[in-house]
């Protein structure tokens with residue numbers, strides 16, 4: 001097997017959506033690029049379809065998916081946790097259902113065609129550090145000598161293999177906390193052709209998570225379960241999915257055809273910084289996921305585009321320090337997308353603390369519009385602040401029932417969300433430790449419920 005060279009301009013760890021797009025862009029700009037991936041090239045990404053915003057392909061200059069990369073969408077029914085409310089949603093007009101593996105392979109081919117050297121089945125162990133300057137100068141690889149580069153890019157997904165092994169102090173959290181993690185389980189079985197059932201049923205806020213059954217594809221029935229990684233939750237995501245599976249057992253075959261495994265996804269606002277000396281972090285590794293839905297393909301691609309532009313500018317200026325890469329932080333944090341994802345994190349953290357009865361109350365009394373909450377960000381442009389209907393809960397808070405007293409936390413929500421969106425827009429223009437720390441503290445203060453979710 002061919003081994004990587006000893007030195008590159010850029011090394012990218014992880015050939016998911018973020019890693020492939022970033023690699024392609026840097027190779028197209030003429031830099032020597034090495035992309036390393038622990039899996040076999042034919043087993044990249046998930047072997048299933050995911051909802052991805054249509055507008056992203058143009059935004060990041062990727063050809064729109066061909067028919068064979070697309071799956072069917074359908075209408076869906078959202079059900080409240082105690083099933084007092086069922087709301088029908090039309091097929092999301094702003095999303096495509098994208099074949100993740102085919103799409104990922106196409107992105108990889110484009111990167112290789114642009115000149116990227118790709119090494120699959122290559123397990124990265126962590127960063128190579130120049131101690132005196134707190135600078136990342138390469139990577140350690142299992143069973144091979146380390147390789148070095150002027151810039152290392154961590155696109156390794158949830159685990160963040162570089163991020164989580166940095167020995168020096170950084171401006172970002174190196175570990176993702178349990179309560180900021182959503183555990184997911186998804187499996188697809190053969191769909192029996194007969195029967196009448198909705199295309200898609202999503203049960204929200206059950207077990208501080210979500211479970212769903214989907215029947216909108218011709219051949220597959222899909223079952224999904226996910227919940228926040230809190231020790232107080234006694235069911236597994238698989239058990240949540242199987243509760244629905246049992247209900248529809250006669251509609252599907254016995255064998256698991258796709259999926260069938262548990263995966264953690266980040267469920268928190270993006271890291272406060274994505275850069276260190278000689279390092280950029282992109283995609284799930286940087287927690288750039290949608291905090292309402294867990295979607296992360298479009299935002300990872302968007303971040304990869306901004307990051308690649310910032311990296312090229314830093315190379316042109318011949319300096320790859322944190323300060324030189326900072327523009328990536330500024331552009332992503334100030335974006336509308338990040339404003340929505342960040343402020344929704346406050347809502348998510350509150351929802352985790354509420355009982356199923358309390359969520360039921362919010363939804364059945366139309367305090368929060370469930371349709372708007374689940375619609376595409378791109379489609380509605382609505383922030384949660386606009387969805388929460390203040391006039392609906394304010395008068396009722398005077399009623400001294402236990403539920404309503406607890407729901408009083410919601411009264412602070414709109415102002416906290418607005419504050420957080422404003423802070424995103426005011427992300428420090430340049431790196432300065434004092435200004436940055438003040439900004440970070442203000443962000444943390446926006447949380448109404450914070451860091452003690454599992455006590």
Ligand SMILES: Cc1cc2nc3c(=O)[nH]c(=O)nc-3n(C[C@H](O)[C@H](O)[C@H](O)COP(=O)(O)OP(=O)(O)OC[C@H]3O[C@@H](n4cnc5c(N)ncnc54)[C@H](O)[C@@H]3O)c2cc1C
Nearest residue numbers: 014016017018037038050051124156157283284295296297
């Ligand atoms: C059940 C489920 C459903 C989802 N549904 C949607 C959806 O509908 N829409 C949506 O947009 N998103 C969805 N997502 C989220 C989406 O999958 C991620 O946000 C997206 O894949 C992030 O892309 P990425 O490139 O950052 O990371 P990844 O796609 O995770 O890629 C990381 C790559 O790094 C490699 N790697 C990791 N560690 C190492 C190492 N040590 N050495 C070398 N390589 C390494 C991995 O093998 C992988 O190929 C879903 C996720 C799950 C789990």
